[in-house]
Structure formats: structure tokens, C-alpha cells
Amino acid sequence: MSELLIKNACVIDPLNGINGDVMDIAIRDGRIVEDVGSSAEVIDADRCLTLPGGIDSHTHVCGTKVNFGRYMSPEDMRAGRTSRNGSMHVTSGYSVPTTFGNSYRYSTMGYTTLLEGAMAPLEARHTHEEFTATPHQDMMANTLFDGNWSVMEAVREKDVKRAAAVVAWILSAAKGFAIKLTNPGGTEAWGWGEDVSSIHDTVPYFEVTPAEIIETMIRANELLRLPHSVHLHCNNLGVPGNYRTTLDTMNLVPDLNSRRQSLYLTHLQFHSYGGTTWRDIDSRSEEIIRVVNASPHIVIDMGQIMFGRTTTMTADGPMEFKLYMLHHNKWSNHDVELETGSGIIPVYYSKKSVVNCVMWAIGLELALQAKNPWQCLLTTDNPNGAPFVKYPEIIALLMSKRYRDQECALLDPRTEKRVPLMAIDRELDWNEIAIMTRAGQSRALGIESLGKGHLAPGAEADVAIYPIRTTEIDPSAQFQQVMAGFSRTMYTIKRGRVVARNGEVIVEGANSTIWVKPRVSHEYDLGNDPEFAKKFQQYYTVRMRNYPVQETYLPRGVCIETEADL
């Protein structure tokens, strides 16, 4: 039995309605408890800000495309290097750090749980291998279904149950967590070098539209009773005028779940552009957020960009090729048979580019105009908008109008006429930041019941203590302290164990991988379905028996079994 007592913690725990109370937190064997004995190890938080461990609900840290981002970028590896230090392994990389680099940097920022944004089922084993090498965070994987042939066939037949059955089999086989759609239909079209340009275009050969795929999958998701909703990367990412596609998409969403949203729209900054070309691009964050504010069944994340160098990587292959046509740096692409695609290019976001300035403003505007912070979560779509180490800067920008003004003065002067940001005075408070960085993620991902994202007795003892006294600093003026405080915890506690102190990871990690297994009736178990098996016999290049990820790849797997309505 191990016991730990955190004394004098200034706790913000939005899921339990605690906002800045100074209290003690008792921990026994990795869980929060009412109290512990007198022999418990004691940490004095000294009235510093104490939050549930951070959760990133959309980040690219592990798997085929992430590793290819490293592979093709020795210049990025060289931009962030640390040597072996105590129990810390060597790390390399700035925008796409090595797995240990990601894990240590997230941990020292107080993050204890991550959702990998995109995993191709065929290559799931790779993602899980890297999860094991990201030892300080519990991991989950969004599983890609945007171009899945079996899904599109079910959509064409208007057979929601069949679509759900396909998801059930693949999710269990890939040991994935949620349904991810990346440019639905577009990744299949990209198999022919094409794309879709609205949600009503038809996908070559399959004769289905993105709208039909999205609607079917939202319903299938609820039939399977998955913890998270469908996680959508909309069509037309990064295209001027794409806010119309985004609005059309949001209008499709039925409200089907009382516990959480029915659709999670990711990195919405990239989908809120007005104009017709790069010359006249402007912000449409107001139109977008108006719909979000009126749609409690939608949750978004920001996808904030920050100025500087980074690497973009996504399953959205056609988008990356378009981006490459603009940047002419280097370009990688990796289509995955019967399932999806992907692309990678390095980028530099510059304050001298009015396009980049508009993008920067939009992300902040989404967060500042969202009435309900539970509906707008803080992300950079790491590393697409910026590496996650920029989160503290984003928090500071959201909490300080003065800081924003200071930054806005450095932007391309044309920006002001194209974005509403300069007219927004709102400054977010500590509680709102806590919602946008952990509590909101826990609820949106449906992992509250696993004890994630809060600190009530029974919760997982994932705790972050930051060197910030909320009563003593004014974030509006002292934004530098906010930034510094969120960059480095005093203590990061993972499952009851202190894993990082003052910016250094001090122990070897032992994370879990959370995955979902929907239980379906025999009739809908595609393991017995000849039509489904034919896909493997004739079209996949991997046999059906060699496809599922073996449990040996999840040494500490946590399986959420759901009772599907199938």
C-alpha cells in the first residue's frame, strides 16, 4: 500500500465544482481517497494551483506518420536534444520529438493522458509500440474510418448497423479508442489523386458523400455506445472559404447523447476561413462559434497555430499535397490500402504572412467567443498548429488582453481588417483554463467514469501542481508568470506516484493504453462474415488472422467493453 497526502493545495476541479479552495488531497494506491494514515508521504503544495492531470484530446505523438515526420527531419531532431539524465532517456526533436521526448515534455507540463489523433487500423501495431515508449501518459488512439471500404459500402446500402459492425470489429482488432473521420471520402478520392470539395460531392466508385459517411457514423457510434463521439476532421481543411463546409457539417449533427456531445470537431481553426483565395482570406470564427454556442451537442477544439517552425502531419493526404504546392519544401505521403491516407510537410508560420496572422487570430477567437468552455478545448493539433510546448503561451494569450495586444502589434498590419480578435476584450479565468485543458477533455472523451480529469475520491490520482498562486497574481498583467507557471509543474503525479518535479522526470513510467471493445451479437460479429473476410482474402495485403493487434502490445491495457445495440 502506498499513500500520499498533498497538503495546502489550491484546487480547481471543475467536474466537482471546486474552484480555488485550499484543501488536502489524499491518495492511496493510485486513487484519490477520503483520507490516509499518518505515515503517508506528504507533499506541501504551499497554496499553489493544483489541477487534475492534463488531458490532450487531440495530439499526434505516436504511429506511422509521426515517426515518418521524425525520419524525414534530422533538422528537427537536432533542434531539441537532451542527454540521458537519471531515469530520463536521450531525447531529440522540437516539433516531432522522439517518444520519450514527447512523454517527458508533456509530463513536466502536468499532462498525464493523451489521445493520439489518428491511427490507421492496418498500422495500429506501430502506434501501440510507440505508446509503450511514451511511458508517462495513459494513451488512447483515434481510429481512422474516413476511407474504409467496408464502411462506405454499408453507407451506400444505408445500413447503419452494418457500418457499426465494421467499426466494432476493426476497433477491437486495432485496439483503438474512438471513430476518427479525416476528410471523410476525401482520403479515398486521393487514392486517385483527387479530393472532395463539399460534403455533398460523391466519392469515386463508392458513390457516397461525406455527409452520408458522417451521419451514418454518428449513428453507428451511438449504436455501439462508445465512450467518445465521432471525432471529425472536416472536409476542405485549410481552404479559403471552407467555413461554409464546416457550417454545413455542423448542421448535419443530431443530438443523440445526453452525457456528452454527438460530434467532436477537431482543430476548428483550420476550418473557419472566409474569402475565396489566399489573397482575401479572412476570419469566420463568429459565424462558426454562433452555431457552436447554439449547439450543446457539439464540442470543438481550437487547433491554435503559433508562429515559428513546425511539422504538419495528417491523414488528410490531399490537403498536404495542396499545402506542399504552396510551400515547396519537402512532402511525404502514405496512402493506406482500403482505409485512409496521410501526408507530412514541414511549415513555418510567420508574422509576416497575413494568412498565418489570420489563422493565429481565428484559433484565439474561437476560444474567446465560445460561451461555454466545455465546448471549446485547448489544442494546437500538435504539432500541426504548433508543438504542444506552446500551450502555456496560448493559455497566457487567452487570459490576458494586454498580451494579445502586444502580440497583435507585431502582426502584418492588414490582419486587423480581416479578423475580429482586436475587438474582443474577454479574458479567461483559471477555472475556464482548467476546463479547457482537462475537465472538458475528460467529459468529451467519455473517460470521466474511469476517474480521469477530476479529483474526487475514486478518481485516478493524476495531479498537476503548478508554481502559481492564483490569489497573488493578476494573469491579465502578469502573463509571463502564467506562461512560466504552466510550462513546468512543481509536481506531476501519475497514478499516485510523483513522476516529475520542477521540470525533471524522476522515475520510469508505466502508462496504460485505454481501448474499446464493443460487444455485438453473433449476427453482427464480422469475424464470421464471408463478405468482410473477402476483403482480406482479395484486397488487403495482410491476412485477416495477422491483422488484429495482439494483447502483448498493450502491457497495461485497459479495455472498456460496451454493450452494443446490435
Added chain:
Amino acid sequence: MKIEDVVCTFCGCLCDDLVVEVEGDMVVNVENGCTLANKKFMGNNRLKTPIKRDGGNWKKVGLDEAIQTAAGILLDADRPLLYGWSGTHGEAQTIGVHMAELLGAVIDNTSTVCHGPSIMAIQEVGHPGCTLGQVKNRADVIVYWGANPIEAHPRHMSRYTTYADGFFLKEAFRERKVIVVDIRKTETANIADEFIMVEPGADYALLSALRAIVRGKGDVLPRTVAGVEKEQLIRVADICMSAKFGAMFFGLGLTMSRGKYKNIRNAIELTEELNRHTKFTISPMRGHWNVYGSNEVFTWITGYPFAVDFARGIAFYNPGETTSVDILKRGECDACLVVGSDPGAHFPGDCCRHLADIPTIQIDPHVNATTHLSRLQIPVAVTGIDAEGTAYRMDGVPIRTRKVIDTTYPSDSEVLDKIYQIIRKET
């Protein structure tokens, strides 16, 4: 007993549809395999116990003594080199990297004498590729450049390209065009619709000429380029541009001939150029069954796919300096651990001489050329036969290899982990 869906651990094709018949601890029959696979599964000339050099002779030693000796050699060295890794599973590669980190060693894989230049080109311009099933189901144009799959990857054409029926190509052999570029008429060239015989060492010029045509600048070309008629080049460029889906595969004939990584860079840029007209992909024909896995594992732990030097404490990569051949040629390393490869058969003479001069340890199931340069060899189970583990196919698809028989040999990871634990205690 027959075991189905067995994964072949010979070449980068990583075929996973073999049917293997076993009797006791012997494989007695293999179905669906190529001749290379049959030989691998049915071969039977393993080294029985660890052997250690004793003056001019070999002496049999126990596993524990062998492990102690290996750890001692590595701990005593100032600049150890850990080389090979393509013929073992990912779990062993992981231990190797962590071992290198502790020792401050250089760790390198066989890419150094293989597709290393391809990786360097990718680091300059990227890599538009895809999984092999994407080619099988869609590609109506296939290009093999400096590669001879019929002999080196015997089932590549029947599983993934020329003869493989796919979703959008029901009669693949009739519907596909195959272009082969080589300096001689190989077996593969015999079945090509277009065979381009390029002058040795002139691939770069040929690629540039094709790029010029694709860009609409064919006028600037002379009547022949690299020994090839302009008419043929125009015809080939036209086939590529009018493909619905084209897939180029290149081998060491392009990677390791004159121009090296510049050739690959040019080929990738041609592919990129073709993507402005249609869909085109390019992929290296990786040799060893898990060489790509070693690139992947090295990359997620260190940031670099090969030639990683930990001497500075951080991971440092500079091909030409931190690559095995260069280190050995300079006589720089003072001990070497070889795992899952045979540098004795592939490295230049100078490098082999240095390997013989320093304490070289080999972990390998078989006696091979490197055995003769080594002071110690530890035989291990063969991954895919009597050990299992992760492998990455040439296109990056990870597959778990199976264990089909039980033997008393330890696996690579078991041996490496024992050595690692000793090193860990001592450092």
C-alpha cells in the same frame, strides 16, 4: 501439424500467407513460399552452442559465460559499435538502442550499406509512398528501377504488383503496364512492356530527362540520353502521365550506383512532378525482412533512422561520419557487436580487417562470413521460426511474426536483455 498464415522472415515483402508443416522441432514442408522462403524455413545448419575463440581454435562455452564475456567486451570498450539489426525483431532492436545509449556507443543498421542514401534523399525532399495494397488494388503502371524482384523479392510481383489482381484491376496482368529500367536485361526486364536499358551510372541523367518531358520541356533533350532514345523516353513519360495510378519501385541499382542519394532525390522529384498530372507513388525495395523496422525503432527512440552516435551523450547523426563503414575504415571503434546481419560478407576489405583486429561479437543463428572475424558467437532462435516478434514490411506495415516450432535457443531479445542488464548494473 500445419500452421497457416505464417510470416516469412526473409525479405522486405514479409509475405504472411505461408503454410508451414512441422514435425516436432523441424519444419518439413512450406507452401506458398518462394525458393528463398523454403530454404530459410527448411534450412538446418545452425550453430549449436556459443563459441569463443581460444588462441587459433574455437571453444564451446555456456550461454552465461558467453553473455558475461560479451558484456565485458562492451563495457571495456571506449568506442563500441553495435551493428546489424535488420535480421531481428523490433523488441531486440529496442534493447539494442537502449544499450547503445548507456554505453555511449554508435548504433547502426544495414541501411548503411543499403538504402541509407535513399533515406538521405527522403530527408531532403520527402517520400510520396503508400502501402503495397494500394498498388495492388489500383496501380495500372508499375516501374521497377534498378531492381530485379524476380530474383531478389520473388513474390513481390505476384503479391503486390504485376500479377496481383486487385479491386480495380480484375485481370491485372493484362491491364497493367510494366516499365523496367536497368543496365542489363534481367529476368524482370524480360516481362516488361517497356524495358529501358540505361548506361551504367547514368540514371541521374535519365531521371532528369524524364522530368524535363513531364514538365513540358522535352525540346531541350538531345536525341539520346544515357544511351536511351528520346522517342522511348517520351513514350514512357506518356505512359506514366496517363496512368490512373502509377507506382515506382527502386532498388540498389539506383541507390548505390553513381549519384547515390542524388539519384533517389531525382526519382522522388520525378514522382512529385507526376503527381501534378496523376497519382504516382515511389517506394524502395527494402532487402532484409526487418530492416525497415530497425529504421522505425531507431527513429522513435533516437530521432534518426540509422548511424546514431551516442558518444556525446545526446543522439548524433551524420552519415559519412557516424556510419559503420566509415567508422571501421578509420579504425575508430574498439569493439563491435553484430546482431542479425553479416558484415563480413558485405563490407569492404579494410572494414573486415578492422573487425578481425578488434573484439567482435556476433549474435546469429548461423555460421557465416562474420563468424571468421569474430571472437565470440552466440547462436539464437530464428525470428519467425522459433521466436516471435515485430517486423515492419518494406512499406511500413507492422506484422507480428509467428513462432512455429519450439527449440531451446534463446531469442535475440533474451540474450540482449541479459547483456543489457549487466551493462545497466555497471554503468
